[in-house]
Amino acid sequence: MKLITAIIKPHKLDDVKAALEAFGVQGMTVSEASGYGRQRGHTEVYRGAEYTVDMVPKVRLEVLVDDLDATGVVEAVVKSAATGRIGDGKVWTTTVEDLVRVRTGEHGADAL
Amino acid sequence: MDTGATAWVLTSASLVLLMTPGLALFYGGMVRAKSVLNMMMMSFGALALVGVLWVLWGYSMAFGDDVGAGLLGDPFQYFGLKGLMEDTTTEAGGLPAMAFVGFQAVFAIITVALISGAVADRMKFSAWMLFAGIWATVVYFPVAHWVFDFSLDEHVGGWIANDLAAIDFAGGTAVHINAGTAGLVLAIILGKRRGFGKEPMRPHNLPLVMLGAGLLWFGWFGFNAGSALGANNTASVAWVNTLVATCAAVLGWIVTERFRDGHPTSLGAASGAVAGLVAITPACAALSPVGAIVLGLVAGVLCALAVGLKYRLGYDDSLDVVGVHLVGGLVGTIGIGFLATANAPAGAEGLFFGGGFDLLGRQVVAALAVMVYTAILTAVIALIVKALIGLRVEDDDEVAGVDQSQHAESGYDFASLGGGGFTAGSGTVASRTATRPTEEFSA
Numbered sequence: 001m002k003l004i005t006a007i008i009k010p011h012k013l014d015d016v017k018a019a020l021e022a023f024g025v026q027g028m029t030v031s032e033a034s035g036y037g038r039q040r041g042h043t044e045v046y047r048g049a050e051y052t053v054d055m056v057p058k059v060r061l062e063v064l065v066d067d068l069d070a071t072g073v074v075e076a077v078v079k080s081a082a083t084g085r086i087g088d089g090k091v092w093t094t095t096v097e098d099l100v101r102v103r104t105g106e107h108g109a110d111a112l
Numbered sequence: 113m114d115t116g117a118t119a120w121v122l123t124s125a126s127l128v129l130l131m132t133p134g135l136a137l138f139y140g141g142m143v144r145a146k147s148v149l150n151m152m153m154m155s156f157g158a159l160a161l162v163g164v165l166w167v168l169w170g171y172s173m174a175f176g177d178d179v180g181a182g183l184l185g186d187p188f189q190y191f192g193l194k195g196l197m198e199d200t201t202t203e204a205g206g207l208p209a210m211a212f213v214g215f216q217a218v219f220a221i222i223t224v225a226l227i228s229g230a231v232a233d234r235m236k237f238s239a240w241m242l243f244a245g246i247w248a249t250v251v252y253f254p255v256a257h258w259v260f261d262f263s264l265d266e267h268v269g270g271w272i273a274n275d276l277a278a279i280d281f282a283g284g285t286a287v288h289i290n291a292g293t294a295g296l297v298l299a300i301i302l303g304k305r306r307g308f309g310k311e312p313m314r315p316h317n318l319p320l321v322m323l324g325a326g327l328l329w330f331g332w333f334g335f336n337a338g339s340a341l342g343a344n345n346t347a348s349v350a351w352v353n354t355l356v357a358t359c360a361a362v363l364g365w366i367v368t369e370r371f372r373d374g375h376p377t378s379l380g381a382a383s384g385a386v387a388g389l390v391a392i393t394p395a396c397a398a399l400s401p402v403g404a405i406v407l408g409l410v411a412g413v414l415c416a417l418a419v420g421l422k423y424r425l426g427y428d429d430s431l432d433v434v435g436v437h438l439v440g441g442l443v444g445t446i447g448i449g450f451l452a453t454a455n456a457p458a459g460a461e462g463l464f465f466g467g468g469f470d471l472l473g474r475q476v477v478a479a480l481a482v483m484v485y486t487a488i489l490t491a492v493i494a495l496i497v498k499a500l501i502g503l504r505v506e507d508d509d510e511v512a513g514v515d516q517s518q519h520a521e522s523g524y525d526f527a528s529l530g531g532g533g534f535t536a537g538s539g540t541v542a543s544r545t546a547t548r549p550t551e552e553f554s555a
Binding site: 050051 | 369416419432
């Protein structure tokens with residue numbers, strides 16, 4: 001199993017969610033995140049005092065998938081989250097050792 | 113009794129009262145989220161305390177018969193407002209004494225509350241309240257006597273109003289220069305906020321600031337037009353001048369920002385409005401409407417430039433009480449010396465209208481006298497309070513936010529996703545409960 005984590009622009013969440021549903025992904029976890037990459041933040045000026053705001057609001061999306069689906073899901077996320085502009089985010093894949101469904105106690109791929 | 117005047121003065125007093133909660137919003141939105149309640153409580157605390165002191169001895173110190181040289185009213189003459197409930201008005205006219213007592217009470221309250229902007233995020237609430245009570249008694253009540261207490265029949269008033277005869281219609285000296293100077297001195301003695309000039313200290317809620325500025329502007333019509341103490345032509349001129357000077361100051365501030373920083377900001381518009389209101393306060397009955405536009409523009413531009421001074425000079429006047437109220441108050445008070453026109457109700461002539469340097473000189477003396485008196489007395493009071501109970505909160509309380517240590521409250525629940533606060537917010541909820549000992553609930 002793989003855990004796919006995506007940091008995306010908040011306004012692209014609906015598009016990504018729709019793309020994943022179309023792919024057949026059954027569930028996902030979404031959290032509000034903030035951070036910056038190469039684009040850095042922006043500056044704001046209050047009564048003449050300039051502040052650099054580094055952290056940009058992002059959405060962190062996590063999906064657990066079967067090994068066979070991993071590449072396809074990553075592709076779906078990248079395609080639906082892209083605007084072509086700086087700050088679109090990143091997607092990465094990690095291997096998951098084990099997984100349990102809390103309600104039934106099922107392990108591994110059965111718990112997906 | 114002049115019922116029109118009485119109705120207008122009571123209405124104006126109510127308008128001016130609303131300025132203090134408005135100021136609480138204006139200041140509250142400008143601080144960081146962790147100290148918004150303390151910021152607003154300093155205004156409400158000043159409101160409560162000064163309201164009581166005014167009735168007990170404040171009115172008497174400001175408007176009792178002069179005890180010597182126009183410096184102070186007799187504190188015992190009207191102690192507890194004794195003798196003022198009787199109706200002394202005649203059929204021909206007059207304003208009940210209590211209407212004037214109420215109108216002047218809310219001036220005393222807002223002046224003290226204004227100072228709190230200089231000490232945001234770091235002052236003990238107990239120290240603020242002690243300071244506020246002593247400062248009102250030792251500084252504001254006497255200065256109000258100097259500026260607002262006019263001699264009449266056998267009554268002898270204050271020296272700036274009568275002997276110097278400077279023009280301060282609604283309190284450029286007694287209210288704004290006074291509070292601005294006190295803010296500067298108190299901020300210096302209190303010291304800078306942790307991280308001042310290094311960490312970003314962004315306003316946490318600009319819509320609150322805009323709302324507060326709107327309420328201040330609305331209430332200020334009572335402040336200025338109400339100072340005519342009648343429903344008459346002077347009040348009407350003051351009203352229009354208050355409107356137009358403020359509009360011009362908003363434009364002056366945001367145009368300055370546009371050229372200096374690239375963008376006209378909402379904080380700039382709100383600040384410009386207050387700067388314009390401050391500047392027109394002493395001048396609203398002495399200027400033509402066009403003169404008011406000029407004064408407002410100058411105030412907007414100069415105050416927008418002045419708020420940057422604290423970074424260069426290194427004092428932490430957190431919400432720019434100096435840059436807006438002291439500088440705006442000076443622009444208005446001294447501006448009268450240049451822009452006063454004999455056609456206006458005050459009937460005085462400034463330098464630009466053929467009056468020479470006479471009026472200008474008197475305006476400068478009034479401004480300087482209030483600045484010097486306030487600076488010295490504020491320093492003495494602040495050092496006494498510091499020695500008695502200490503001025504500042506502990507360092508870790510300042511980092512956690514004064515709302516927690518001073519009021520045991522939080523302004524906002526930051527659990528951002530729903531579900532009863534047990535999703536993203538669970539950590540916040542748990543730690544917040546953990547900081548309170550359980551004994552507090554059972555006691």
